[in-house]
Amino acid sequence: MxxxxxxxxxxxxxxxxxxxxxxxxxxxxxxxxxxxxxxxxxxxxxxxxxxxxxxxxxxxxxxxxxxxxxxxxxxxxxxxxxxxxxxxxxxxxxxxxxxxxxxxxxxxxxxxxxxxxxxxxxxxxxxxxxxxxxxxxxxxxxxxxxxxxxxxxxxxxxKEKPENLIEHPMSKNMKESLIDFLKNNPGEINSKDESGYTFLHREAIAGNSTSVQILIESGADINAKTVDGKTALDFAKQLKWEHLLPLL
Incomplete structure (x- = not known):
């Protein structure tokens, strides 16, 4: 811009x-x-x-x-x-x-x-x-x-699809691709970046419940903490992604 x-x-x-x-x-x-x-x-x-x-x-x-x-x-x-x-x-x-x-x-x-x-x-x-x-x-x-x-x-x-306010359509559409990716790259499931963020942290911050569910089913550690001590659940609560709370 x-x-x-x-x-x-x-x-x-x-x-x-x-x-x-x-x-x-x-x-x-x-x-x-x-x-x-x-x-x-x-x-x-x-x-x-x-x-x-x-x-x-x-x-x-x-x-x-x-x-x-x-x-x-x-x-x-x-x-x-x-x-x-x-x-x-x-x-x-x-x-x-x-x-x-x-x-x-x-x-x-x-x-x-x-x-x-x-x-x-x-x-x-x-x-x-x-x-x-x-x-x-x-x-x-x-x-x-x-x-x-x-x-x-x-x-x-x-308006046409109120469910889009809860879940981004791409999160649903990319479900199979994510399952395949995690099968082929199991190391990505719990790897952390330099700030301690995992794949699960990032998907929770973005509110992607389908991705969060697949990560958990694939063995993601829901208790993993960032360097600042935050779990994926902490971010879901902070950002009021209510649909993620039962999963986390």
Whole structure:
């Protein structure tokens, strides 16, 4: 994604506060989608970015700027990515910097498929206060269809297939492939990365119950802990993936 305008939110604006809250509550759907995007041979997303609140003390005052990052990774607690905005006042970050920010500082997220957007809560809050012509010009500038600002989607075909809110269709579709992969690569079942994350941790963070179930059936250790002492169940609870709790 190229340079995107920074929008400064008035902390007292109830619409923006509500947008921040909704973005934080639903961020797990963004990460679930992106976790599958990274496995696709042919990319499906036009854009995938997260807006974060960056803060800095300048002359004894806390300055906040909400800026977008892309090339995102998520470990269940921190979001990693590359800043794609030029800060207005902040001096401790620059466009192109790699950043690590806690999940509590999310102010928005957005992904788009074939020009149709998902998320974008702060953007929709702003669109709700525009006139029709202004909204059209705004959407044209982004080159995307933001749809109805009162009806924000978080998952593909969630209205036609409400089950997509519980389980990503790719998690089901890739079931046999995962079974075959684990049979051929048994060492992957409980191997850990440098931070102690296992395959099960990563699938739990992404909310993929089919994958979680197959991993457990294949011998994954549900009690495996990251370097910070987190189990897959801990992440499922933190992210409120309720459908994973009985499995873990």
């Amino acid at each position: 190229e340079q995107t305008p920074i929008f400064f939110a008035d902390g007292e604006n109830p619409k923006m506060i509500e947008a921040f809250q909704k973005a934080q509550e639903t961020f797990k759907f963004f990460w679930r989608e992106l976790s599958w995007e990274y496995r696709r041979i042919i990319p499906a997303l036009d854009v995938a970015c997260v807006k974060l609140a960056f803060t800095q003390e300048i002359e004894d005052e806390t300055v906040v700027e909400h800026m977008w990052i892309n090339e995102i990774h998520f470990d269940g607690e921190y979001i990693y990515g590359t800043l794609v905005n030029d800060p207005g006042q902040l001096t401790d970050v620059n466009n192109g910097d790699e950043v690590k920010i806690p999940i509590s500082q999310i102010s928005d997220w957005l992904f788009a498929n074939q020009g149709k957007t998902y998320g974008g809560f702060t953007i929709q809050a702003m669109r709700s206060e525009m006139g029709e012509d202004e909204r059209e010009a705004h959407d044209e500038a982004w080159g995307m269809d933001f749809g109805d600002y009162n009806d924000i989607l978080v998952a593909f075909e969630q």
